[in-house]
Amino acid sequence: MNILFHHRTRGRGAEGVHIRGVVKGLKQLNNHVYILSLPGAEPETEEANATFEKVVQAPTKKSSFSILSDLTKHVPEFVFEIFELAFNLIALIRLRKAVKEKNITLIYERYSLFMFSSVWWAKRQNLPIVLEINDSCQVQRVRALSFKKLAAKIEAWTFKNATGLVFISTRFKQVAEQAYGEIANSVVSPNAADLDKFVIDESSGCALRSKLGIENKIVLGYVGAFVHWHGIDWFVDLVCHRLKQTPELVLLLVGDGVAFEGIKNKVIEAGVESQVILPGKVPHQQVSSYLSAMDLGILPDSNDYGSPMKLFEFMAMGKGMIAPDFSPIAEVVRDNVTSWLFPAGDKQACIDKVFNIVNDRKAHKAVGSNARAYIESERQWQHNAAQLLSLVSLDISRDVNLNG
Known part of the structure; x- marks a missing residue:
């Protein structure tokens, strides 16, 4: 046609x-x-x-x-x-x-x-x-x-x-x-997601981890706009209070936007600069390297009708996401199988979910592998x-x- x-x-x-x-x-x-x-x-x-x-x-x-x-x-x-x-x-x-x-x-x-x-x-x-x-x-x-x-x-x-x-x-x-x-x-x-664009590159991911000094850390990532409706500002505000209790956890938050300066100031105020890395907006061709350096992703908020693009891109890279259970997300995610869900709008539940699964490296790998397989079979x-x-x-x- x-x-x-x-x-x-x-x-x-x-x-x-x-x-x-x-x-x-x-x-x-x-x-x-x-x-x-x-x-x-x-x-x-x-x-x-x-x-x-x-x-x-x-x-x-x-x-x-x-x-x-x-x-x-x-x-x-x-x-x-x-x-x-x-x-x-x-x-x-x-x-x-x-x-x-x-x-x-x-x-x-x-x-x-x-x-x-x-x-x-x-x-x-x-x-x-x-x-x-x-x-x-x-x-x-x-x-x-x-x-x-x-x-x-x-x-x-x-x-x-x-x-x-x-x-x-x-x-x-x-x-x-x-x-x-x-x-x-x-x-x-x-x-x-386009699997030709989201190619898992473990060597570049390891190189980036080494450059950032987080080789042996558990990396929770975010890539996107720093805007209020994505919830990244309240997420950082709440998670900063518990980061020092979990020194093995590092947040790698890639992007910029209206909420960026406020987030940066909050990180400095909480004294967790070594655990929250804010590289800003990175060149398009480097995004896959940053995704490869992450163990899992975070999507703090969305809406009850949309289909968040970043969810599919993380899954295509073999990374499960912690995401709110709005129906558009719940209909494409199997909880604890291809990603992890928390009750939408419940900020504390989001934070608790992060710290409940943060040290389960075996689950990170298994869920990430399942997520990639789902994209391959159903969501190209x-x-x-x-x-x-x-x-x-x-x-x-x-x-x-x-x-x-």
Whole structure:
């Protein structure tokens, strides 16, 4: 099939990883895939450019889309939503052109709020369109909506008229069904990991441990943004009080963000600098070395509908994670088998779980091995691609039955 992956995101971070992963999975199933991104937001080039993050480049002229994107960061929410509505016209023009030029037989779109023109046009053209649902006006969002009723009406129509929907968790699907009743055929497809990118490298992990002076320590790791909704700030605040009682435990927390300075100050205040290593954000190509140096991972917090990318990446590296038992996590994790779960929202239970299993090196190895095997057998991007394509097969079969 000739498939067009359409999205309106910046294509960075977890968004970019997800887009590249699904595209790779579709290609592995012998499809031709084209990405339609906003100019200046090409996720397929971000990964290649990541190697050169620290290279100083000459300033380049920004595209009109980049300027508009920067502008929307500073406008009131209602203005931003008007921009989103207006984008339907731009998307329609670009979609029509891409579909014609590439002879597209399926559109796969990362759903965005207020976006309806793609589904409307595809339906008129009798062209299948599958939506990947990572956002909704029915879930808690960082930016509160000004036109929530309008967003809900558009979303209800879109979810009903698409060929199929791909939800990242069962909970997310339930939220949509409770809000809108009848929706299109759907599948639940949590995140996945690319095993070609997450290769366990024990030699580089050992070298890094030696460099950091933690050769014989138990290393509990975190890789990601230091933001409040991930809970990394309260986790460090609570765990620091008990670290000195467990000198064999070291925290290796990789990344930066708004909570970084507060965490750093807390570590200094508690006098545990030797047990909490904060390297900051590291170059993309070094992330696997840091993951290889860890024994297990920590995910202090999440939400009740999302599918945390870092969970799958740690598991792909043969590292179990201590994670909250929100339903999207519990449906992909077997407690004490592929990772360890604690009651979501119970901060003390999280800390207790860490110290209960910290010295069980045998369990670290066994759970990590099981986690890697699970990713290999069920949660590579090719599995996700097969799920989304099944929606197109279901639609074709339904049409045949109706016409027969």
